[in-house]
Amino acid sequence: xxxxxxxxxxxxxxxxxxxxxxxxxxxxxxxxxxxxxxxxxxxxxxxxxxxxxxxxxxxxxxxxxxxxxxxxxxxxxxxxxxxxxxxxxxxxxxxxxxxxxxxxxxxxxxxxxxxxxxxxxxxxxxxxxxxxxxxxxxxxxxxxxxxxxxxxxx
Amino acid sequence: xxxxxxxxxxxxxxxxxxxxxxxxxxxxxxxxxxxxxxxxxxxxxxxxxxxxxxxxxxxxxxxxxxxxxxxxxxxxxxxxxxxxxxxxxxxxxxxxxxxxxxxxxxxxxxxxxxxxxxxxxxxxxxxxxxxxxxxxxxxxxxxxxxxxxxxxxxxxxxxxxxxxxxxxxxxxxxxxxxxxxxxxxxxxxxxxxxxxxxxxxxxxxxxxxxxxxxxxxxxxxxxxxxxxxxxxxxxxxxxxxxxxxxxxxxxxxxxxxxxxxxxxxxxxxxxxxxxxxxxxxxxxxxxxxxxxxxxx
Numbered sequence: 001x002x003x004x005x006x007x008x009x010x011x012x013x014x015x016x017x018x019x020x021x022x023x024x025x026x027x028x029x030x031x032x033x034x035x036x037x038x039x040x041x042x043x044x045x046x047x048x049x050x051x052x053x054x055x056x057x058x059x060x061x062x063x064x065x066x067x068x069x070x071x072x073x074x075x076x077x078x079x080x081x082x083x084x085x086x087x088x089x090x091x092x093x094x095x096x097x098x099x100x101x102x103x104x105x106x107x108x109x110x111x112x113x114x115x116x117x118x119x120x121x122x123x124x125x126x127x128x129x130x131x132x133x134x135x136x137x138x139x140x141x142x143x144x145x146x147x148x149x150x151x152x153x154x
Numbered sequence: 155x156x157x158x159x160x161x162x163x164x165x166x167x168x169x170x171x172x173x174x175x176x177x178x179x180x181x182x183x184x185x186x187x188x189x190x191x192x193x194x195x196x197x198x199x200x201x202x203x204x205x206x207x208x209x210x211x212x213x214x215x216x217x218x219x220x221x222x223x224x225x226x227x228x229x230x231x232x233x234x235x236x237x238x239x240x241x242x243x244x245x246x247x248x249x250x251x252x253x254x255x256x257x258x259x260x261x262x263x264x265x266x267x268x269x270x271x272x273x274x275x276x277x278x279x280x281x282x283x284x285x286x287x288x289x290x291x292x293x294x295x296x297x298x299x300x301x302x303x304x305x306x307x308x309x310x311x312x313x314x315x316x317x318x319x320x321x322x323x324x325x326x327x328x329x330x331x332x333x334x335x336x337x338x339x340x341x342x343x344x345x346x347x348x349x350x351x352x353x354x355x356x357x358x359x360x361x362x363x364x365x366x367x368x369x370x371x372x373x374x375x376x377x378x379x380x381x382x383x384x385x386x387x388x389x390x391x392x393x394x395x396x397x398x399x400x401x402x403x404x405x406x407x408x409x410x411x412x413x414x415x416x417x418x419x420x421x422x423x424x425x426x427x428x429x430x431x432x433x434x435x436x437x438x439x440x441x442x443x444x445x446x447x448x449x450x
Binding site (some may be wrong): 023042045046049052053080136137140141143144145146147148151152153154 | 214216306358380386387388400404408409410411414415416417418419420422
C-alpha cells in the first residue's frame with residue numbers, strides 16, 4: 001500500500017465515523033452543512049424541474065447553470081459531513097438512519113450513482129428541453145434511491 | 155336439562171354452519187367472464203395503476219426489471235412477515251397455468267386456484283372494486299411478461315393467523331363493494347377515485363388500521379404508522395398535504411415534492427408505476443385526493 005493510498009483509506013474510514021467522537025457542536029455543524037447541501041441541490045433541481053414540468057420556459061444557459069451547480073455539489077468531498085452520533089437516533093433533527101454507517105458498500109454505490117446522474121445532467125442540460133428532461137429522471141431516481149434506504153420517513 | 159343441551163347443540167351446529175358459510179372462499183365461474191376479451195395494451199395501464207411491480211418485482215429494481223415478477227420481497231406486519239410470491243407467467247413457479255377465471259378470482263376475491271383465502275397483504279380489498287374488464291385486460295398483459303423460475307417462499311405467520319379459513323371471516327367483515335369517498339363526484343374526481351381506491355390502493359399504507367389489520371375508513375388517507383417500524387406514512391388529506399392539484403400530479407410523475415425533495419421509501423416505487431400513466435390520470439388522482447375529507 002502506497003503512502004498516499006494509506007492516507008486516502010484513513011480519510012475514508014474517518015468519514016465513515018469510526019474516528020474520534022465528535023462534540024455535540026461538531027455534530028450540529030455537520031448536520032446543518034449536509035442539510036444545506038441538500039437544500040442547494042433542491043434549489044437547482046427546482047430550476048430544472050420547473051422547466052421540465054412546463055412551468056417555466058426552457059432556457060439553455062439557465063439550465064446549464066443549475067446543472068453545473070448540481071455537479072459541483074456532487075463532487076464535494078463529504079468526509080466532514082458524517083460524524084459519529086449524527087444519525088436520526090442520536091441527533092434531533094437528523095433523518096439519516098444509523099444503517100447508513102453500517103452499510104458502507106450500499107452508501108458508496110448510491111453515492112456513485114448520484115455522481116453519474118449529476119454528470120449526466122451537466123452534459124445534457126444545455127442541449128434542449130428533451131435532453132434535459134431525459135437526464136432529470138435518473139437524477140431524481142438517484143436521490144430517491146438513497147432516501148429510500150437511509151432516510152427516516154417523516 | 156336435556157332440552158338446554160339440545161338447544162346448545164343446535165346453536166353450536168348453527169354457529170358452525172354460519173362460520174362455514176361466512177368463511178367459504180368465493181370464486182368467479184368461467185361463465186361469468188364469457189364475452190370478455192383481454193386487451194394487453196389496456197392491461198399495461200391497469201398493471202401500472204394497480205402497482206403490481208412494487209411488491210412482486212425485486213426490491214429496488216428499475217426499468218424492464220420491474221416486469222420480472224419473481225416475488226421475494228418481505229413485508230413485516232403485526233401478524234407476521236408476508237413474502238410476495240412469484241406471479242410471473244412461468245407455468246411451474248408462477249401463474250402461467252392459471253385460467254382467466256382463476257386469475258380474476260385471485261385478484262378480485264382473494265382466493266387461490268386451490269380454493270384458499272389469500273392474506274389481505276395482497277390488496278384484493280381494493281381490486282375487488284375494479285371493473286372486471288380491467289382485470290381481464292391485466293391478465294392479458296401479465297401473460298406477456300417474462301417467465302421466471304424462482305420458487306415462491308412461504309409466509310411467516312403465527313397462530314391463529316395461519317388458519318387461512320379465518321381470513322374468510324375477516325373478508326366478511328371488511329371487504330366492501332362500495333367506494334369509501336361517496337357523493338356526487340365530478341368526472342375527474344370519479345376517475346381519480348377509481349384509480350386510487352380500486353387500483354393504486356393508496357389507503358393500504360396511508361390509512362390507519364384496526365386491531366385486526368383492517369383499514370379504518372373513518373380516517374381515510376390520514377396517515378399511519380410505518381409497518382417497517384420507522385416514522386409515519388404521511389397524512390395526504392388536502393389540508394395536511396397542502397399541495398395543489400398540479401403539485402400532486404407532477405410529484406406522481408417525476409417524484410419531486412413542491413420543495414424539490416425527491417420521493418424515497420416505497421413511494422419512489424409508486425411514482426415509477428404512476429409515471430407510466432397518462433397526464434389526465436395523474437391529474438384525476440390529484441383531483442380525488444383534494445376531494446377527500448380532512449382529518450377532523
